[in-house]
Amino acid sequence: MEPTKHVGAGEGGSSHYKIAIVGSGPGGLSAAARAQFHDAAEGVSTPSYVLLESFEAHAKTIQQYQKGKHVMDEPGFLDLRSDFDFRAGTREAILGGWQDSLASQGVNIRYGAEVTRIAQQDHLFTLTLGNGESLTADNVILGIGIAGNPRKLGAPGENLRLVQYQLDDPKAHSGERVFVVGAGDAAIENALGLAAQNRVTIVNRRGEFSRAKDGNLNAVLAAINDSSSSFDCLYETGVKEVIETPDAEHPLQITFNTPDGEKAFGCDRIIARLGGIPPRKFVESIGVEFPNDKPDAIPELSSTYESNVPGLYVIGALAGYPLIKQAMNQGYDVIEFIRGNLIDPADHPLLEYQFHCMPFLRPVNDLLELFQQRIPMFRELNSLSFRELLIESNVMVSYPEGPMFDEAQEKRDALSTQLASRNPKPRMPNLIREGEYLFRKGEYAASFFTIIEGEVVITEDGVERTLGRGEFFGESSLISGQPRLGDAKAASNCILIETPRRTMVKLMNSNEEVRAGIDWIFVVRELRRHFAPTADFKDLRDIALACPISQHKAGDVLFSEGEEGAVMHLVRRGSVTLTRSLDNGQQALVAELRSGELVGQMALMGDAVRRETATATVATETIEINRANFLALVGREGAQVDALQRRVSARMLAVSQMEVRPESGSMMRFLMGEGLGEATDTLIIDESLCVGCDNCEKACAETHGGISRLDRRAGKTFANVHVPISCRHCEHPHCMKDCPPNAIQRAIDGEVFIDDSCIGCGNCEANCPYDVIKLAYPAPPKPGLLQWILLGRGSGPGEEPGYQPSEAAKAGGKKAVKCDACMSRKGGAACVAACPTGAAIRISPDQFIELVG
Amino acid sequence: MFENLLRYRGGRYFWWSAVLVVACIGVFVTHGRAEPPNGGTWQGYTLGTIGAVLILWLTWLGVRKRSYRSSMGTVRGWTSAHVYLGTACLIIASLHSALQFGWNVHTLSYVLMCLVIFSGFYGLYVYINYPRSLSDNRAGGSRESLFAELYELNKRGMTLARLSSPSVQQAVVSSIERTAIGGGLLDQLLARDGSLIALGDGKPQPNPDQQITIDMVADLIPRSEKSQEVVALEELLSVLCRRQTILRRLRKDIRLQGWLQIWLYVHVPLTIALLGALVVHIITTFFYW
Numbered sequence A: 001m002e003p004t005k006h007v008g009a010g011e012g013g014s015s016h017y018k019i020a021i022v023g024s025g026p027g028g029l030s031a032a033a034r035a036q037f038h039d040a041a042e043g044v045s046t047p048s049y050v051l052l053e054s055f056e057a058h059a060k061t062i063q064q065y066q067k068g069k070h071v072m073d074e075p076g077f078l079d080l081r082s083d084f085d086f087r088a089g090t091r092e093a094i095l096g097g098w099q100d101s102l103a104s105q106g107v108n109i110r111y112g113a114e115v116t117r118i119a120q121q122d123h124l125f126t127l128t129l130g131n132g133e134s135l136t137a138d139n140v141i142l143g144i145g146i147a148g149n150p151r152k153l154g155a156p157g158e159n160l161r162l163v164q165y166q167l168d169d170p171k172a173h174s175g176e177r178v179f180v181v182g183a184g185d186a187a188i189e190n191a192l193g194l195a196a197q198n199r200v201t202i203v204n205r206r207g208e209f210s211r212a213k214d215g216n217l218n219a220v221l222a223a224i225n226d227s228s229s230s231f232d233c234l235y236e237t238g239v240k241e242v243i244e245t246p247d248a249e250h251p252l253q254i255t256f257n258t259p260d261g262e263k264a265f266g267c268d269r270i271i272a273r274l275g276g277i278p279p280r281k282f283v284e285s286i287g288v289e290f291p292n293d294k295p296d297a298i299p300e301l302s303s304t305y306e307s308n309v310p311g312l313y314v315i316g317a318l319a320g321y322p323l324i325k326q327a328m329n330q331g332y333d334v335i336e337f338i339r340g341n342l343i344d345p346a347d348h349p350l351l352e353y354q355f356h357c358m359p360f361l362r363p364v365n366d367l368l369e370l371f372q373q374r375i376p377m378f379r380e381l382n383s384l385s386f387r388e389l390l391i392e393s394n395v396m397v398s399y400p401e402g403p404m405f406d407e408a409q410e411k412r413d414a415l416s417t418q419l420a421s422r423n424p425k426p427r428m429p430n431l432i433r434e435g436e437y438l439f440r441k442g443e444y445a446a447s448f449f450t451i452i453e454g455e456v457v458i459t460e461d462g463v464e465r466t467l468g469r470g471e472f473f474g475e476s477s478l479i480s481g482q483p484r485l486g487d488a489k490a491a492s493n494c495i496l497i498e499t500p501r502r503t504m505v506k507l508m509n510s511n512e513e514v515r516a517g518i519d520w521i522f523v524v525r526e527l528r529r530h531f532a533p534t535a536d537f538k539d540l541r542d543i544a545l546a547c548p549i550s551q552h553k554a555g556d557v558l559f560s561e562g563e564e565g566a567v568m569h570l571v572r573r574g575s576v577t578l579t580r581s582l583d584n585g586q587q588a589l590v591a592e593l594r595s596g597e598l599v600g601q602m603a604l605m606g607d608a609v610r611r612e613t614a615t616a617t618v619a620t621e622t623i624e625i626n627r628a629n630f631l632a633l634v635g636r637e638g639a640q641v642d643a644l645q646r647r648v649s650a651r652m653l654a655v656s657q658m659e660v661r662p663e664s665g666s667m668m669r670f671l672m673g674e675g676l677g678e679a680t681d682t683l684i685i686d687e688s689l690c691v692g693c694d695n696c697e698k699a700c701a702e703t704h705g706g707i708s709r710l711d712r713r714a715g716k717t718f719a720n721v722h723v724p725i726s727c728r729h730c731e732h733p734h735c736m737k738d739c740p741p742n743a744i745q746r747a748i749d750g751e752v753f754i755d756d757s758c759i760g761c762g763n764c765e766a767n768c769p770y771d772v773i774k775l776a777y778p779a780p781p782k783p784g785l786l787q788w789i790l791l792g793r794g795s796g797p798g799e800e801p802g803y804q805p806s807e808a809a810k811a812g813g814k815k816a817v818k819c820d821a822c823m824s825r826k827g828g829a830a831c832v833a834a835c836p837t838g839a840a841i842r843i844s845p846d847q848f849i850e851l852v853g
Numbered sequence B: 001m002f003e004n005l006l007r008y009r010g011g012r013y014f015w016w017s018a019v020l021v022v023a024c025i026g027v028f029v030t031h032g033r034a035e036p037p038n039g040g041t042w043q044g045y046t047l048g049t050i051g052a053v054l055i056l057w058l059t060w061l062g063v064r065k066r067s068y069r070s071s072m073g074t075v076r077g078w079t080s081a082h083v084y085l086g087t088a089c090l091i092i093a094s095l096h097s098a099l100q101f102g103w104n105v106h107t108l109s110y111v112l113m114c115l116v117i118f119s120g121f122y123g124l125y126v127y128i129n130y131p132r133s134l135s136d137n138r139a140g141g142s143r144e145s146l147f148a149e150l151y152e153l154n155k156r157g158m159t160l161a162r163l164s165s166p167s168v169q170q171a172v173v174s175s176i177e178r179t180a181i182g183g184g185l186l187d188q189l190l191a192r193d194g195s196l197i198a199l200g201d202g203k204p205q206p207n208p209d210q211q212i213t214i215d216m217v218a219d220l221i222p223r224s225e226k227s228q229e230v231v232a233l234e235e236l237l238s239v240l241c242r243r244q245t246i247l248r249r250l251r252k253d254i255r256l257q258g259w260l261q262i263w264l265y266v267h268v269p270l271t272i273a274l275l276g277a278l279v280v281h282i283i284t285t286f287f288y289w
């Protein structure tokens, strides 16, 4: 690919533009194309805008996808609005298409122009480029994505030609002497990819590979220890400098600081994989504010994508929109906004559909404003965030059974027919009947509800409560990751917003008020549930504010045996184990406690000396209740002291029964290490029953498109308990975190599954700590069972080893596959149902203690 | 939480089978004096039909085990029922035949069925006992991890041997290179060790359990004069001994796993033969009575 360079007439010392667009990802390209459209329409001779790209080609993020990657155009229900084309296809086709459009539309793009500084004075922005050049603009659009620029070597010579920060295809190099600098997954994968046909040394600043995934860690250690290969590692080594040596055997010479002093080597290539520098620092240096310090925080923006710095606009991934089509639509819209043309954004029709069955007719924007005003917690949100929240949410409207409901239903059906040809269909309004349940106790959904209008009745432990306009519910499952604690029923004339977990988590991470508001209600409701079921909300609010929420990392000790305690903890997320030391010095496990349980209450209800050591098994949050607050809670009228005391006795009994099994401590540690502290449903194999027939794996493959989602042999074993590589259906699934199309969902019964909108980006594969997700092409169909039994056709049941995907499957791209706990299968999990000996079982948290004992 | 095949649901199918057997005995004892027990009486037909249906159902396990979408019970429940009802089949068929044997296809069916059932008994025995031995033998690892450790020990052993005298080097390198694991079916099932070693004259000789190599290195340690060499030899010895343990474990693993699977290669083909014989048995009964 030969990038063409369209030099703006303004290039040179003091060029000025109306609009400077930084970053030529999908967002920046689309913005530039729109600006070019207007220039052409108005017949201006010198471009009024410039598109600045630091890379030597456009759309670096996409250039860096794997070769031939199938790029998907999710979300399917959103229309594209851009002067550039974009449809699902290979990376090459899409990049080539944009390349052609850049040329044919004459877009004013400058390559190799990294913007290193942006300053504003008197409404004029000055942009400084990497080469020291500068230019000015009235408006700046930041579309620099979130990938960040790669961290450089940080030593002289870091910018030499053969020092590279990326490796497209390891197979393209052979017979070279290469140093790979870095110790993360990317460095290891590159180094191992090169090692087969090059002489490779991996350079690690530390003494071990602690940041790598298990699979990569084992592979790199094996390669280093393999004396038959030349692959080796320099530990505790930093780069001092790199110089060019044109006359020597190798073109480069690299000098290291090693524990044994300086060492120099000749080499042909240096590949540094040191991670990226997140763009946040740069963005902040311009004056843009972020709501908090969380790594995934998103800058505050107006509904026209303008930041708090007037004239500075943020679009695309950096603005919190993780998909290509969204970035392109925003690029188009933002140019219109800057030109004063306040068009409805491209996602406007989506809201129109969602509001289709409202009991009153009002324009979408009015409704948005009205809704936002009705919910105190959301009032302070910027309107862009609220709009995004609604687009990702479900709007529910309730009508009484009868003509009103039927009429609304008709309206909805008409809309449904109108949109029938669209695949996937946009989100439809959700009609419910009065008295219908929104959720039931025990269901695993973690969505969050806000009431715009009407009333909702919540029944928990036999107590009924009515919530009204502006209130919200469902926060308990959202935070604890546990099933619903009660039933929720829609009363009359409800308008509700049901927001999915991921959207809420994103919002809580980016908005302090929302986080604090939800946290506070959570604490109030939790205190009420435990100590004062009949108490009034008002009575508890001050106590709730006085109870801090403490955060613990896996392995943190909340308190130790023998010390005096003055607080008790109410677990609100994660899990805590209690252990007691035995005479022989061993630790015996006495309990594992999850969200909603009390830890260390004896310190306030009896003896202050702690009898156990409490350790967080996974990232855990607890509500801390000190003596004063405790007394205030139980001293109130109608406090639930009896029930509390009963629970304490029951716990003490369980604890004494546990203690007789001293070996349980190490078993529990093993299981916790395998992630069972955050698991909701895990496959466990009793090795003393397993005959190794692999029928479990075969069953998995046969019921899941020919690809097994479990690896029986892999995984760790302790005593006779084997935890194979297979999904744990975590309380707070790590895999969901950065899924751009939000394709990972949790079903009502708790199964975490991936739907068809997966774009194959691999984020979930990287985020799952238990290595259970893989990317795979769909497997080709196989001959049926009878054909195999009678005619011997095909490879028999199970995943066909090394299957060849069809061309169509390859064109469709790899997708993430994982266990879905056979959610749609009638007879329960296929692996368990297929095990002839009873070795394979699936367990839920309440069975851990039984398993350990 | 975990229960083996026999204890499935408190041995539910044991009781089913017991009831079935008692009922069949009940039918059998109604044979009158005039009509001696025989396959040809109404009682005989009844018992024969029950037996034949049972055999078909027992065979169907092979299909059910692979009908992964089926939600008709679990394979485990089916297998538990299979072993109890399979055993019951032995008694029912014996009652049906009234133990009248001869050189004919009827007796052939009976014998084949007995072979299937007795191979089933053996299979049940290994299914219940071997997995624990396998698990203990792997000591928390897997066959792959044992091989990985062996590979590391081989490399370490070779490296250490190179620091020693040529004779040690030759012995160690040749014994590592000619270590045999697995081999033919019998070697696997009997955990036979066909490892070789080449000493002075270069002619390979058997080196069971790596003992020759180990003895040789152990012998040399007190005789060696250079202290550096002693250190290397001592380490070599510990590597060789660890290697011996791993090799034993691997052979045991292969042996046990082999026995766990091999019986099905008797059980299933004999089942096919049994079905054939059964068809002929039934046809001849009806047509040539």
Ligand SMILES: Cc1cc2nc3c(=O)[nH]c(=O)nc-3n(C[C@H](O)[C@H](O)[C@H](O)COP(=O)(O)OP(=O)(O)OC[C@H]3O[C@@H](n4cnc5c(N)ncnc54)[C@H](O)[C@@H]3O)c2cc1C
Residues within 6 Å of the ligand: A022, A023, A024, A025, A026, A027, A028, A052, A053, A054, A055, A058, A059, A060, A061, A062, A065, A070, A071, A072, A073, A074, A113, A114, A115, A116, A143, A144, A145, A146, A147, A148, A149, A315, A316, A317, A318, A321, A322, A323, A324, A325, A327, A740, A759, A760, A761, A762
């Ligand atoms: C592996 C992978 C697979 C994906 N697959 C899909 C998919 O199939 N479908 C989909 O819709 N989305 C996919 N995504 C997400 C998609 O790539 C992003 O949403 C999209 O690229 C965001 O566009 P953007 O314009 O905001 O930023 P980017 O595309 O990240 O572009 C930013 C540009 O700015 C440049 N830049 C950065 N800093 C500066 C600077 N200081 N000066 C000048 N230029 C600068 C960069 O070089 C880059 O070209 C995938 C992401 C990954 C990582």
Ligand code: HEM
Residues within 6 Å of the ligand: A693, A836, B055, B058, B059, B060, B061, B062, B063, B065, B079, B082, B083, B084, B085, B086, B087, B089, B113, B116, B117, B118, B119, B120, B121, B123, B124, B127, B264, B267, B268, B271
């Ligand atoms: C006439 C009697 C029997 C017949 C026809 C029969 C037939 C079969 C068949 C066809 C299979 C399936 C094998 C496969 O597909 O892998 C099987 C498996 C098995 N049979 Fe039998 N069998 C009989 C009696 C018994 C008895 C009496 C026992 C034990 C007491 C027994 C124990 C087993 C076991 C343990 C399995 C293995 C299950 C598995 O691994 O899935 N069988 N038998």
Ligand code: SF4
Residues within 6 Å of the ligand: A726, A727, A728, A729, A730, A733, A734, A735, A736, A752, A767, A768, A769, A770, A771, A772, A773, A818
């Ligand atoms: S895929 Fe991994 S992170 Fe996601 S639920 Fe399963 S085990 Fe947890």
Ligand code: SF4
Residues within 6 Å of the ligand: A685, A689, A690, A691, A692, A693, A694, A695, A696, A697, A712, A834, A835, A836, A837, A838, A839, A840
């Ligand atoms: S199906 Fe059961 S016995 Fe067979 S390999 Fe899986 S766990 Fe082991």
